[in-house]
Amino acid sequence: xxxxxxxxxxxxxxLVGTATANAAPDPGADDTLVTGEGYxxxxxxxxxxDGLATGRLTEFVWDDGNCDWYHTVYRxxxxxxxxxxxxxxxxxxxxxxxxxxxxxxxxxxxxxQLKAAYxxxxxxxxxxxxxxxxxxxxxxxxxxxxxxxxxxxYPADAKVVQINLDLVNxxx
Numbered sequence: 001x002x003x004x005x006x007x008x009x010x011x012x013x014x015l016v017g018t019a020t021a022n023a024a025p026d027p028g029a030d031d032t033l034v035t036g037e038g039y040x041x042x043x044x045x046x047x048x049x050d051g052l053a054t055g056r057l058t059e060f061v062w063d064d065g066n067c068d069w070y071h072t073v074y075r076x077x078x079x080x081x082x083x084x085x086x087x088x089x090x091x092x093x094x095x096x097x098x099x100x101x102x103x104x105x106x107x108x109x110x111x112x113q114l115k116a117a118y119x120x121x122x123x124x125x126x127x128x129x130x131x132x133x134x135x136x137x138x139x140x141x142x143x144x145x146x147x148x149x150x151x152x153x154y155p156a157d158a159k160v161v162q163i164n165l166d167l168v169n170x171x172x
Contacts, residue, residue: 034099034165036135042072042093044138044167048084057082067091067172083172091170095163101140102133105160112156114142123150127160137168 031040038044041054048068051057059071061079068084074096075081083092100106103117111128115121118130118140127144143162144154 032098032100034093034095034101034140034163036132036138036165038090039093039095039099039165040074042082042090044091044093044165045089047089051082051084051090064172069172085170085172088167088170091167091172093165095165099163101163105140105142105163107160107162109160110156111144111154111158111160114160123153126162127154132165139166139168140164141166 033039036044038046040056042051042056051070056072056074057070058073058076061069061071063069066086068086069080070082070084071078072081072094075094078094080092081094082090085091097107101117105114105117109117114128114130118128121128121130121142124141126148127142129139129141132138132140141162141164142160143164145159145161146154
C-alpha cells in the first residue's frame with residue numbers, strides 16, 4: 001500500500017508542477033557523467049519519494065524487507081537498476097553503457113586504463129571497486145568481462161562491462 005501512496009504522491013507532485021527534480025537540464029551538463037553524487041538526477045542518499053519524482057524509475061520490482069528495487073528508464077530490464085534502502089535512501093545505482101566517470105572510465109575501458117585512472121582499485125566479486133575521489137562513503141563498482149579469476153588478477157586487456165555507484169556500508 002505504501003508503494004501506491006508513494007507513486008500517487010510523486011505523480012500528483014509532477015502534475016501540479018511542484019517537483020523541482022524535473023527542472024530543465026543544464027544544456028552544458030554532461031548527462032552521461034557518473035559522479036560521487038549520482039547519475040543524472042538520481043542522487044545517492046535521496047529518498048525513494050524524491051527518486052520517484054525524477055521520472056527515472058520506471059517499475060517497482062521488489063521489496064526485500066530492507067530495500068526497494070526498481071527498473072530505470074536507462075536500464076529497463078535490470079531488476080536492480082536503482083536500489084533504495086528503507087533507512088538510507090538511494091544506495092545503489094547502475095548506469096547505462098554510455099556513462100563514464102570523471103576520469104574517463106566507461107564501458108569498454110580496459111583493466112589497465114581502470115587501474116591507471118583509479119590506483120586504489122580493489123578486486124572484488126565481478127571486477128573492481130574504487131573509492132570515489134572526494135567521497136569516503138561512496139564507491140564505484142566496475143564489473144569486468146569474463147569469469148572472476150580470484151585470487152589471480154583480471155587480464156590488463158579485459159574490458160569494463162558495467163559501472164555502478166554505491167554507498168559504503170549500505171545493506172541491500
